[in-house]
Amino acid sequence: MTDRKNPPALCGIQHVPVFPPTESNSAKGNTLYTFYNDEYEVFRLDFRFPNGGGLFEKEVAMAVTANFLSLSGNNTKSGSSIIEELDGFGSYIQRNADYYASYITLYGSNRYFKESVSCLMDALATVTFPASETEVYLNRCENSLKTRLEKTSFLASRKFKEVTFGLHHSMGWFAFPGDYNKLTTDSIASFYKNHYQQVNLINSGGIQQKDSEWLLKQTDSVFKPVAVNAENATPVENPVLEHFIQKDGAVQASICIGKNIYINRLHKDYTALMLANVILGGYFGSRLMKNIREDKGLTYGVHSSFSSYRNFLSFSIRTDVKNDSRDLAVAEILKEIELLCSKPVSDDELALASNYVLGQFQRSFDGVFNWADKFRSLLDTGLSYDYYFNFINNVKKVTPTEILHVCNTYFKTETLYKVVCGNNKIS
Amino acid sequence: MIHFSKFELKNGLRVIFHHDTATPLLVLNLLYNVGARDETPDKTGFAHLFEHLMFGGSVNIPEFDSPLQLAGGENNAFTNNDITNYYMTLPAENAETAFWLESDRMLSLDFSQRSLDVQKGVVIEEFKQRYLNQPYGDVWLKMRPLVFQKHPYSWATIGKEISHIENASLDDVKDFFFRFYNPNNAILCIAGNITEAKAKELCEKWFGNIEKGQRNTNIYPQEPPQTEKRTLHVNSKVPQDAIYMAFHMSKRTDKAFYAFDLISDILSRGESSRFYKNLVMDKQLFTELDAYVTSDLDPGLFVIQGKLTDKCSFEMAEEAIWQELEQLKNHAVSDIELSKVKNKAETYLLFSQTSVLNKAMALCMAENMGDANRVNTEMEKYASVSPSDIANVANTTFQAEKSNILYYHAEK
Numbered sequence A: 001m002t003d004r005k006n007p008p009a010l011c012g013i014q015h016v017p018v019f020p021p022t023e024s025n026s027a028k029g030n031t032l033y034t035f036y037n038d039e040y041e042v043f044r045l046d047f048r049f050p051n052g053g054g055l056f057e058k059e060v061a062m063a064v065t066a067n068f069l070s071l072s073g074n075n076t077k078s079g080s081s082i083i084e085e086l087d088g089f090g091s092y093i094q095r096n097a098d099y100y101a102s103y104i105t106l107y108g109s110n111r112y113f114k115e116s117v118s119c120l121m122d123a124l125a126t127v128t129f130p131a132s133e134t135e136v137y138l139n140r141c142e143n144s145l146k147t148r149l150e151k152t153s154f155l156a157s158r159k160f161k162e163v164t165f166g167l168h169h170s171m172g173w174f175a176f177p178g179d180y181n182k183l184t185t186d187s188i189a190s191f192y193k194n195h196y197q198q199v200n201l202i203n204s205g206g207i208q209q210k211d212s213e214w215l216l217k218q219t220d221s222v223f224k225p226v227a228v229n230a231e232n233a234t235p236v237e238n239p240v241l242e243h244f245i246q247k248d249g250a251v252q253a254s255i256c257i258g259k260n261i262y263i264n265r266l267h268k269d270y271t272a273l274m275l276a277n278v279i280l281g282g283y284f285g286s287r288l289m290k291n292i293r294e295d296k297g298l299t300y301g302v303h304s305s306f307s308s309y310r311n312f313l314s315f316s317i318r319t320d321v322k323n324d325s326r327d328l329a330v331a332e333i334l335k336e337i338e339l340l341c342s343k344p345v346s347d348d349e350l351a352l353a354s355n356y357v358l359g360q361f362q363r364s365f366d367g368v369f370n371w372a373d374k375f376r377s378l379l380d381t382g383l384s385y386d387y388y389f390n391f392i393n394n395v396k397k398v399t400p401t402e403i404l405h406v407c408n409t410y411f412k413t414e415t416l417y418k419v420v421c422g423n424n425k426i427s
Numbered sequence B: 001m002i003h004f005s006k007f008e009l010k011n012g013l014r015v016i017f018h019h020d021t022a023t024p025l026l027v028l029n030l031l032y033n034v035g036a037r038d039e040t041p042d043k044t045g046f047a048h049l050f051e052h053l054m055f056g057g058s059v060n061i062p063e064f065d066s067p068l069q070l071a072g073g074e075n076n077a078f079t080n081n082d083i084t085n086y087y088m089t090l091p092a093e094n095a096e097t098a099f100w101l102e103s104d105r106m107l108s109l110d111f112s113q114r115s116l117d118v119q120k121g122v123v124i125e126e127f128k129q130r131y132l133n134q135p136y137g138d139v140w141l142k143m144r145p146l147v148f149q150k151h152p153y154s155w156a157t158i159g160k161e162i163s164h165i166e167n168a169s170l171d172d173v174k175d176f177f178f179r180f181y182n183p184n185n186a187i188l189c190i191a192g193n194i195t196e197a198k199a200k201e202l203c204e205k206w207f208g209n210i211e212k213g214q215r216n217t218n219i220y221p222q223e224p225p226q227t228e229k230r231t232l233h234v235n236s237k238v239p240q241d242a243i244y245m246a247f248h249m250s251k252r253t254d255k256a257f258y259a260f261d262l263i264s265d266i267l268s269r270g271e272s273s274r275f276y277k278n279l280v281m282d283k284q285l286f287t288e289l290d291a292y293v294t295s296d297l298d299p300g301l302f303v304i305q306g307k308l309t310d311k312c313s314f315e316m317a318e319e320a321i322w323q324e325l326e327q328l329k330n331h332a333v334s335d336i337e338l339s340k341v342k343n344k345a346e347t348y349l350l351f352s353q354t355s356v357l358n359k360a361m362a363l364c365m366a367e368n369m370g371d372a373n374r375v376n377t378e379m380e381k382y383a384s385v386s387p388s389d390i391a392n393v394a395n396t397t398f399q400a401e402k403s404n405i406l407y408y409h410a411e412k
Helices: A062-071 A079-088 A110-126 A131-148 A152-165 A185-195 A209-220 A270-282 A287-295 A323-342 A347-363 A368-381 A391-397 A400-410 B046-053 B065-070 B092-107 B113-132 B139-147 B162-166 B170-180 B196-207 B256-268 B274-282 B314-330 B335-352 B356-368 B372-376 B378-383 B387-397
Strands: A022-025 A031-036 A042-049 A092-097 A102-109 A200-205 A242-246 A252-261 A299-308 A313-322 A417-422 B005-008 B014-019 B025-032 B074-079 B084-091 B186-192 B230-236 B242-248 B286-293 B301-308 B403-410
Touching: A022 A209, A031 A209, A031 A368, A042 A110, A042 A368, A042 B335, A062 A079, A062 A092, A062 A102, A062 A110, A062 A131, A062 A185, A079 A110, A079 B335, A092 B335, A102 A110, A102 B335, A110 A209, A131 A185, A131 B274, A131 B286, A152 A242, A152 A252, A152 A313, A152 A417, A200 A209, A200 A368, A252 A323, A252 B113, A270 A287, A270 A299, A270 A313, A270 A323, A270 A347, A270 A391, A270 A400, A287 A299, A287 A313, A287 A323, A287 B113, A299 A323, A299 B113, A313 A323, A313 B113, A323 A400, A323 A417, A347 A391, A347 A400, A347 B065, A347 B074, A347 B084, B014 B196, B014 B356, B025 B092, B025 B356, B046 B074, B046 B084, B046 B113, B046 B170, B065 B074, B065 B092, B084 B092, B084 B356, B092 B186, B092 B196, B113 B162, B113 B170, B139 B230, B139 B242, B139 B403, B186 B196, B186 B356, B242 B314, B256 B274, B256 B286, B256 B301, B256 B314, B256 B335, B256 B378, B256 B387, B274 B286, B274 B314, B301 B314, B314 B387, B335 B356, B335 B378, B335 B387, B356 B372, B372 B378
Parallel strands: A031 A200, A242 A417, B014 B186, B230 B403
Antiparallel strands: A022 A031, A042 A102, A042 A200, A092 A102, A252 A313, A252 A417, A299 A313, B005 B014, B025 B084, B025 B186, B074 B084, B242 B301, B242 B403, B286 B301
């Protein structure tokens, strides 16, 4: 008779293989990082522009715009013919501008590697941001913004950024209607010229050594290492902690609670704080999920998380709840935090959160495309592989006492911003 | 090429095994042959509500998520009109935990009023968050009954209305479980870093003694052929007018499916597509315009949907879309354009095969369609579509009297 009542014996995660990329440099000093898996018939190539992120923009939305329009072509070769050619090879392009760096990522079959890369490099080298393409894109952004401004979660999110960083900080500003249309061909071209000279290439998948050498030569014909300084403005935090945004007709309210925490992932408190966050709202069995979703049925999901930056963390708890229950939800969220600050977590609960985190860690290193993502994260936040080598031990060392200590140091509810977007009007 | 082997337990559970030594993980994917189409018109949203209940505790295990997380694993599920699919990934050394958990909730759930009440609340919030509180969120709640007059695809997986979920009783729920959640109504895929011998041993140990039950006969009222255009106008507080156009198409398993899928790519996959180039960039009638297929097991839908720019009226939008459809009907697609969409389909398939979870899901879906080996014949099916296949499908499908159109007016 099978014993169904008791769980099978478990093996803890002891070690996760973490392999840094092989690194090669071109004659001009451009760097190529490679993660091979020769069984793959496909490749992924990240063009990382270390000076192209939101940190570097002086006009709102410039980083994202320059990044997207980098494939908009010139007067002899249109943006659409570039995309047509890349599509013809069966490739896919992803573009995104994060806070520190911007990326253009090419996905394709090995058999069209050289053709698709040449096409893309040429496009990046010769782009002039023609007005025809620029205007259509910016109009679409304006329209998309109008739709997003109808969403309570979007409004709450923007307000949260504004109160934690201030509207004049590159992390705190965002587009208002009309801001996209303020950008011009000239201003976009100028940003691109100054910020897209330097590239790091990250190549993952089935591409062979000989193609790597060819790739480096191609890179030298277009790019060169030129660093750009970014102004590191200090965040201007709003003195008022509670903010409400009225949204007529909303049946749900969006809640955003949190703050900036001025430590980074290398700080001695970080691992304990990370685990405290997981216990609070970082996984399905978290305190917040158990209370607000499972116990009270107020929401489909409630999560807390950190966004990690070089010198600070942005901590936030986010959820969409029944509009009528928004005050209750806020009160319960704060109650859960206060509980974490007053009573140490049990060894069992800590073990659950730790094992969950180690499982996530293991999954995040499954396959070379994931390795490329983890490497990007190190480059963006200025960390070395030591962070990953030490991760498992750091997690295993954390105690309930430390969790209690970091909650009291960083999570006190009277220091948190509370932003709610909902409907105050009785219909 | 995905290598796999198949076996079946005495109770009818179909099992597919795929060995992958490049990963430290194991994936268990369990597909139940039950979806929204198996509901009755007065009791909708059940298959999805049930998916939620499956996480609320089974007969021997009061809580599902914690034991899995302790093992370093994670899991999720989804429901659509045809199936309900559960999946979990965890370190391969802890494989047995996955078998223990998944088999217990197939054995029986812990049916309690409290669990039911909590999940009803959660699902009602999901209904609001995703369908009522989002601009354009209620489109398919309105579109489905327009397009499907008899077939159970006429309601969405979330349910027709919140009251159906509110009124769900514990008896309703128990009845649903015993009708559909049986080993002989399910397909299990075990994929990752354990041996076949180990997989068989764990399967037999944990799933072997679950009793056979009913198998879903999958008989549904057929949708009669459509003979005249159907339209609906809706007003809503959204910033832009939007248009939704749907045509009935073939089943997922028909040969024509591949032609339909490539047509949707020709029209709207990526920025070199016809809709994007002609109607978004060039004529600036839409800020976005997409074509896609629903991939349903019963005859599904080919959908075109878009958001109109300020200068575009509904008449102009409709005319522009028809012009593109007439082009497909009357002019053979070029070899260059056809090979482009085929290359993109191939790259996409190759990428999906680099993930163990995707492989496991694909194997279950393929077996549910009649043959797990479909995963290895997809590429040649796309490759064999000819320009005349495209034209034939376009001509028989894209006719005014076969169209269903929802005009979503922005209230200004």
